[in-house]
Amino acid sequence: MTVQVPEELARLHRFVSWYEQPRWLPEAARDGNVCVWCASPADATAVEPAPSAGLPRRACMRCYAAQLAWYITWYDWHRHFSACTPCRQHQTCLVGHGRRLLHEKTMPPIDKRPVCLSCPAPLLGTELVAPVRWEGSEGFNLGYAHLRCLSRRPSVT
Numbered sequence: 001m002t003v004q005v006p007e008e009l010a011r012l013h014r015f016v017s018w019y020e021q022p023r024w025l026p027e028a029a030r031d032g033n034v035c036v037w038c039a040s041p042a043d044a045t046a047v048e049p050a051p052s053a054g055l056p057r058r059a060c061m062r063c064y065a066a067q068l069a070w071y072i073t074w075y076d077w078h079r080h081f082s083a084c085t086p087c088r089q090h091q092t093c094l095v096g097h098g099r100r101l102l103h104e105k106t107m108p109p110i111d112k113r114p115v116c117l118s119c120p121a122p123l124l125g126t127e128l129v130a131p132v133r134w135e136g137s138e139g140f141n142l143g144y145a146h147l148r149c150l151s152r153r154p155s156v157t
């Protein structure tokens with residue numbers, strides 16, 4: 001895994017805070033007494049989701065690290081993919097595949113399911129898949145697409 005520079009971590013912290021917190025929180029979580037994800041009692045190691053001013057929410061280290069791992073490994077994969085000629089030319093690349101596997105390991109703990117952004121078929125381990133980013137109504141979305149589907153949508157990066 002790549003070492004994250006502080007400003008990159010701050011960016012990922014905002015993504016986790018804005019996009020991954022449950023839309024509805026029980027009162028104890030809104031008051032910062034329990035973790036926003038697992039509802040375990042907040043202790044001294046709890047992390048404050050951004051923005052923290054006026055909102056006393058807390059996340060336990062275990063849940064927070066699990067959310068962050070999804071973002072870090074997605075960006076590691078995306079960074080490689082954008083710079084790698086075999087990956088961009090839709091050839092099998094062991095490094096790219098390794099990054100994908102690392103990223104996929106972060107999904108079950110936070111209940112994320114990989115879906116292709118342009119077709120309803122599941123992303124199989126034997127298929128070539130790309131990490132893709134596109135702009136939606138609530139900002140950037142991070143996701144995936146089959147390479148065969150991607151070639152029909154040249155606008156995503």
Ligand SMILES: [Zn+2]
Nearest residue numbers: 035038060063
């Ligand atoms: Zn938790």
Ligand SMILES: [Zn+2]
Nearest residue numbers: 084087093096
């Ligand atoms: Zn590659």
Ligand SMILES: [Zn+2]
Nearest residue numbers: 116119146149
């Ligand atoms: Zn597809």
